[in-house]
Amino acid sequence: MKKIFFLSVIFLATTLQFVFAQDKKLPAIILTDVDGNKVDLSQLNKDGKIIIMDFWATWCVPCKKELTNIMNVYAEWQKNYNVELVAVSIDDSRNTTKVKPTVDGSSWPYQVLLDPNSDLKRILGFQNVPYVLVTDKDGNIVYQHTGYVEGDEFELEDQLKKMVGK
Numbered sequence: 001m002k003k004i005f006f007l008s009v010i011f012l013a014t015t016l017q018f019v020f021a022q023d024k025k026l027p028a029i030i031l032t033d034v035d036g037n038k039v040d041l042s043q044l045n046k047d048g049k050i051i052i053m054d055f056w057a058t059w060c061v062p063c064k065k066e067l068t069n070i071m072n073v074y075a076e077w078q079k080n081y082n083v084e085l086v087a088v089s090i091d092d093s094r095n096t097t098k099v100k101p102t103v104d105g106s107s108w109p110y111q112v113l114l115d116p117n118s119d120l121k122r123i124l125g126f127q128n129v130p131y132v133l134v135t136d137k138d139g140n141i142v143y144q145h146t147g148y149v150e151g152d153e154f155e156l157e158d159q160l161k162k163m164v165g166k
């Protein structure tokens with residue numbers, strides 16, 4: 001009897017994990033961009049683009065290196081894969097004043113959003129930055145990656161190629 005119970009629990013857990021993994025989308029949460037405009041994340045895919053969401057902080061050296069390295073290939077990615085990169089700062093409210101100068105000084109061409117209370121970070125359940133997730137054209141989260149090592153942008157591009165069938 002115990003075996004049947006444990007097998008049932010394992011089956012149910014596996015099934016639920018599979019079901020929820022299939023429908024994982026960006027949450028309907030509203031963040032503010034660096035200019036004070038409200039942005040509803042659930043609307044980012046409305047034009048059918050692949051969204052790369054890159055979480056970073058002003059104090060995170062690998063985060064800034066990743067966003068700068070992606071900038072070197074971003075125009076090509078936009079053309080080849082129809083992507084938009086959204087950089088989400090997790091700097092707390094004391095440090096959000098550093099975000100816009102960091103972005104302007106780096107000349108990043110991305111939309112930059114602020115998550116000063118880590119609401120989105122908590123909902124998505126990740127701990128460390130840099131953290132990258134990719135959504136398909138329907139808004140489903142299809143790829144996630146934590147950390148950055150020089151060249152990770154090419155792994156990310158491989159994921160984009162798979163998504164568009166190249």
